[in-house]
Amino acid sequence: MNELKHLLSPITIKKTEIPNRVVMPPMGTGLCNPDGTVNDALLAYMNRQASGGAGLIISEITAVHPSGLVSPFEVGAYDDKFIPGLKKFAEAAHAGGGKAVMQLHHGGRESAYLLKKGEAIGPSAVPSLVYRQEPREMTLEDIQEIITSFGSAAVRAMEAGFDGVEIHGAHGYLLTQFLSAISNKRQDQYGGSFANRARFVVEVLREVRVQVGEDTPILLRISAEEFIKNGYTVEDVQTIVPDLVEAGADVIHASIGTHGSPGGITSAPPEYDTGFNVWRAKKLKEVVSVPVIAVGRFNDPLGADDVIACGDADLVAFGRQQLCDPDYLIKARQGRNRDIRICIACNQGCIEREMLEAKSVRCAINPETGQELVYPRKPAAETRNVWIVGAGPAGLTAAYEANRLGHQVTLFEKEQMPGGNLLYACKAPFKQIYGDWIQWLIDQVKKAGIEIQTGTCVTDQMLDEAAPDAVIVATGGEKIVPPIQGIDLPIxxxxxxxxxxxxxxxxxxxxxxxxxxxxxxxxxxxxxxxxxxxxxxxxxxxxxxxxxxxxxxxxxxxxxxxxxxxxxxxxxxxxxxxxxxxxxxxxxxxxxxxxxxxxGMNPRDDLKSKLKENEIRHVIVGDALQVRRIMEATEEGARAAWEL
Ligand SMILES: Cc1cc2nc3c(=O)[nH]c(=O)nc-3n(C[C@H](O)[C@H](O)[C@H](O)COP(=O)(O)OP(=O)(O)OC[C@H]3O[C@@H](n4cnc5c(N)ncnc54)[C@H](O)[C@@H]3O)c2cc1C
Ligand SMILES: Cc1cc2nc3c(=O)[nH]c(=O)nc-3n(C[C@H](O)[C@H](O)[C@H](O)COP(=O)(O)O)c2cc1C
CATH class of the missing domain: 3.50.50.60 (FAD/NAD(P)-binding domain)
Incomplete structure (x- = not known):
């Protein structure tokens, strides 16, 4: 058992007791209906995430006004029609006994969706750094309307049963656009000095406070540093946070980065150490007396416990780690740290899939996430004797899932070591974490009682001699050798x-x-x-x-x-x-x-014609189907097992 004394201690915000210091930060999923209403997929996702026992669950971006939508798949709170769905959402977020807070959001100019339609608004008509198009400059009436809409949405959140609200002032969305001298060129009381640029945020906080009353916790998420050339710094933020607290913020959630920050620092890659952003939370904590949440590549509850123990922050948010293994806290509590599936910070299934591919949330190494409605939880009705050929990401995932559902699995690997191309993928700088993941998966497969028959190349002859009920072909790709003069030289x-x-x-x-x-x-x-x-x-x-x-x-x-x-x-x-x-x-x-x-590589062709010829039920997955990425390998491996 891990004591995690500090992480598991409660904290009271206003009159709301949060049972522990672990936060699930807001993460947009793209799972809701295209009109922003809550659906079963989103509820199943939230239920599963909340069941892990985080003390505070902050729901994903939720639109306070239609002019702030970043996608049609953004949950809405800008009309009373959303309240029935939001009620179910709040209920799901309470599934693990934690408190639930709804994130209130306006995207401003960072909405490809509204920019395309010419409907995006912002503090000034300065083009988005990412989408290169400019929004319409907000009038004073617009400003007032949006401030009011934050208050009305907060009231709807409370009616729906949330315990509080978080105002999204981070990551380059509307509130950051006011704070930033890069996007705010206004000459009126909302532009100019940093204090003036913070006025909009102050007024949003005041309005929300008036609407929700004194006792309701209001969190403010802010990028503690803009992390862009000529952007604001954490020292700048230190000068305004006391006013933001005075205006109504009961908690400061110290995130980082803006749209256009290089290298995706907000959901940072493995080049950044776990907890790399804590020092900024600490800086903000120095100037306010309200609790501060630290966030940024946390995946180790023991490390997070230390952060709280030494007073650098009051709560710690685990974002992608939560998607990667919603049970990480349960496992840590039980002292089963080695069973935690550690996030590799690849962003392939989560944030980049949403932002670059306009698809809903997944996790490249956890096939359950974002698929909670189809993820089978009961053993298969009919169990099969299945051969899985290849122990790379696709084959290992297929083996784990098939075994979990009660099938009888035989897993073959022609090399002496399982792991497939991950054994090579983990060798470049900062990619050791990929190797740690594949070793974790190998360990889990073995722990589940599956023997990996290494050094065994499955051949056509073996398929002739044995008669498995089904075969999952996860044999990966084959290196291309170009037919070029000199290709055989020692060099x-x-x-x-x-x-x-x-x-x-x-x-x-x-x-x-x-x-x-x-x-x-x-x-x-x-x-x-x-x-x-x-x-x-x-x-x-x-x-x-x-x-x-x-x-x-x-x-x-x-x-x-x-x-x-x-x-x-x-x-x-x-x-x-x-x-x-x-x-x-x-x-x-x-x-x-x-x-x-x-x-490059081509999909390996071995076994495919023999399987057809012998009419053996089979499915081809991962690189053996088409050479791609880990995301596709694990997804197809899992699905093949689910559909056996
Ligand atoms: C250097 C490098 C870096 C990469 N970096 C990334 C990255 O950053 N992100 C990303 O998403 N992807 C990356 N990839 C791609 C990723 O590794 C592959 O997409 C992934 O490994 C595919 O998984 P798979 O299980 O389908 O195939 P593989 O990983 O190729 O596994 C197939 C396995 O089948 C075995 N096998 C083949 N034939 C037989 C047989 N007849 N009998 C028994 N066993 C057999 C092979 O030995 C192998 O172990 C990288 C690849 C390389 C080479
Ligand atoms: C899929 C995904 C969606 C996100 N959506 C939001 C969001 O809706 N609101 C928000 O403030 N931050 C959002 N973020 C940022 C996270 O809340 C978090 O700050 C970030 O991922 C860093 O934490 P981590 O390193 O623990 O993942 C999102 C991140 C991911 C991965």
Missing amino acids: VCDAWQILGETVAPQKNIAVIGAGLIGMETATFLTARGSAVTLIDQLPKSPVTKFTSHGYGLHKRLRGDDCRFMFGTALQRIQEDSVTVITQGEENTLSSLDQVVLAV
Whole structure:
């Protein structure tokens, strides 16, 4: 048992006792109906999340006014028609015995949805840094209307049964747009000095306080630092927080970043340590006497306990960790820390899936999240003898899920070590956490009693001889070897040999292929002191800088002076050089010590025709179906098991 004395101690805000110091911070899901009403998928999600026992559950962004919607799939609180659904939502958020607070939100100019329709508003007509379009500047009447709408929405939250409200003043949405000198160019009482720019936030707080009364907890979420060139700093925020508390804030929730902050700092990638943002919470705590919530890559309840013990913050929020394993607190309480599925901060299933792919929330390594309605909880009606071929993310997930549902699982892996491509993916800088996750999954599979038959390559002959009821083909991809002159020379190796450390890196290296694997390999090499030229026939890398992972990769390679040659095709390889063609012109890169191939993978074809021929029920999942990412591998692996 872990004592977690500080984390599990209650705290009282106004007259509301919060049973422990663990906060589920607001996380938009995109699960509601397209008119902002609550539906069963959202309720099932919230119920499951709340069941983990966080003391304070803050619901996702909830629109106070239609002019502030960032998506049609944003929960609404701008009309009484939403109250019946919000009642059920509040009930679900109370499922684990914690208190529930609704987050009140207006997106201002950071709404691609309203910008497209020409309907977005903001403090000034300054274009969004992300969407590059400008909103209409708010009139004084608009300002008054939005302030009033925060108050009315707060009243609806209370009618629905929430215990309090959180005003979203962070992350570049309307309130931050007023606070920021970058987006607020107003000449009136709402612009100019920082105190003037904070006036809108102060008036929102005052209005909400008037509407909800003295005893209702009001939280204010604020980005303690804008984290953008010429943005406001934590020292600036220190000058206004006392006024914000005076205006009605009972708790300060110290987040970070704005739309356009580089590298997705708000939901930070693994380059940032767990709890990296606590020092800003501490800075704000220095100037106010109300409780402060710390947030930012927390995944360890023991570490969070220390944060509270040493007085740096009063409560700690676990965002993506909650999505990744809603039971993390239960497990920590029981001393089962090793069973906690630790968030890898990849953002693939959660925030980036929502923002970049306009899809609802998931988790790349927890197939239950966002799918609570379809996630099977009871054993399968008919159990099957299933073979799972391949112990990468897809096969391991399929094995775990199939076993959980009562099927009889045999899991094969042709290599000596299970883990698939994750054994290589975890080798680049800051990706050890991916290796920790795959090891966790291997351990969980073994703990569930599944034997992984390593060193066993499933063959057509084995399929002829045995007759499993079903086969899940999770055999992954096969490296592409381009038919190029010189490919067999000793100077040539591939990314897997480098990352797997079976071939030692040399000094002067050409990496062929600037996709994810090529870029990861290049950072691995530059981190070891090699000089790398990355060559790709495409005009630019397919790895986008819009993801936090891609941003970090590009930044590191630029910082390491990696040379990029795009629009350049490899022609042939010589003993210590390569010949390439750029825009029709042939060039030779000489004095090379090594040529590393990273030109991609194709789905592995083995077994597929035999399974068809023998009419064995089967499903192909993950990279074996189409070479993609962890998200698809785990999702398809799980679904295959659910649908056996
Ligand atoms: C260097 C590198 C970095 C990457 N970085 C990322 C990243 O940051 N984010 C991300 O989302 N994705 C990343 N990927 C991609 C990701 O690793 C894959 O999408 C994922 O591993 C696919 O999972 P899978 O289970 O389908 O296949 P794999 O992981 O390839 O696993 C397939 C397994 O099947 C085994 N096998 C094959 N044939 C047989 C057989 N006949 N019998 C028994 N076993 C067999 C193989 O040995 C292998 O272990 C990266 C990949 C690489 C190589
Ligand atoms: C899927 C997702 C949705 C989010 N939606 C919101 C939101 O609705 N309101 C908000 O204030 N922050 C939102 N955030 C930010 C989180 O509340 C949190 O501050 C951030 O993820 C950092 O915490 P973590 O490192 O523990 O994940 C969201 C984050 C994620 C991952």
